Amino acid sequence: MSEDPDASAIAPSPSGRLLCGGCAPHDACRLGVEIADARDDVVRFEVVCPRSWHGGPGVAHGGWTAAVFDDVLSVVALRVEPRLVTKSLAVSYLRPVPVERPVQVLARIDRHVGRQWEVSAEMTLAGTALATGRAELRTRHPHHFARHEAWLARQTLSPNGSHAES
Ligand SMILES: CCCCCCCCCCCC(=O)SCCNC(=O)CCNC(=O)[C@H](O)C(C)(C)COP(=O)(O)OP(=O)(O)OC[C@H]1O[C@@H](n2cnc3c(N)ncnc32)[C@H](O)[C@@H]1OP(=O)(O)O
Numbered sequence: 001m002s003e004d005p006d007a008s009a010i011a012p013s014p015s016g017r018l019l020c021g022g023c024a025p026h027d028a029c030r031l032g033v034e035i036a037d038a039r040d041d042v043v044r045f046e047v048v049c050p051r052s053w054h055g056g057p058g059v060a061h062g063g064w065t066a067a068v069f070d071d072v073l074s075v076v077a078l079r080v081e082p083r084l085v086t087k088s089l090a091v092s093y094l095r096p097v098p099v100e101r102p103v104q105v106l107a108r109i110d111r112h113v114g115r116q117w118e119v120s121a122e123m124t125l126a127g128t129a130l131a132t133g134r135a136e137l138r139t140r141h142p143h144h145f146a147r148h149e150a151w152l153a154r155q156t157l158s159p160n161g162s163h164a165e166s
Helices: 062-078 144-153
Strands: 033-039 042-047 084-093 103-113 116-125 128-139 155-157 163-165
Touching (some): 033 062, 062 103, 062 116, 062 128
Antiparallel strands (some): 042 103, 084 128, 103 116, 116 128
8 A cells, every 4th residue: 555645744763853755764964954952932953054065165055045944944843743834935145154164043933823834043153144034834734745646647748848737
């Protein structure tokens, strides 16, 4: 029997880490994110940008920073609700982020009503803000992945390569 995709939830890895589906087989976060401390609605992370994610010389690609915020902003709410998706994500890039240098990220839950979550985080180095992130999260509908698979199955590829709903 195939696994129920809607049962999918982030669970601690063998070494106790919370990891996304892509990183779980590695038992390590490929973005360089580690939880340092978690209490109530606030989680502190130690983050090191791997050199392979550099954009400019010695500094992180903005996509790495956005992906880190997507992770940390989810983790702060995942501790309460394991079935979440990101609805929107806004990042402000204040200063370049160095590669291979630990930076701190503090993430918090600002608001939670029903399925709706508002979360925010700040990335700092020696107390100076490098970037901030803000996201809206949603508790997944019960059949989120099944609905997606059903929608995808209805899409047909036309001869010119474009998709059309059948
Ligand atoms: C240390 C490191 C740790 C690392 C630990 C690892 C952390 C990883 C965390 C990663 C988090 C992510 O990036 S999650 C991946 C990125 N996010 C996503 O894929 C979400 C994609 N967006 C959506 O599914 C939807 O827009 C929602 C669920 C966000 C919408 O929610 P909503 O705003 O409450 O609105 P809702 O009424 O539910 O739905 C709005 C419209 O979308 C349709 N809709 C909703 N869901 C679906 C669906 N599953 N499949 C098809 N259609 C859908 C509805 O029918 C409706 O259509 P109509 O009536 O308007 O026609």
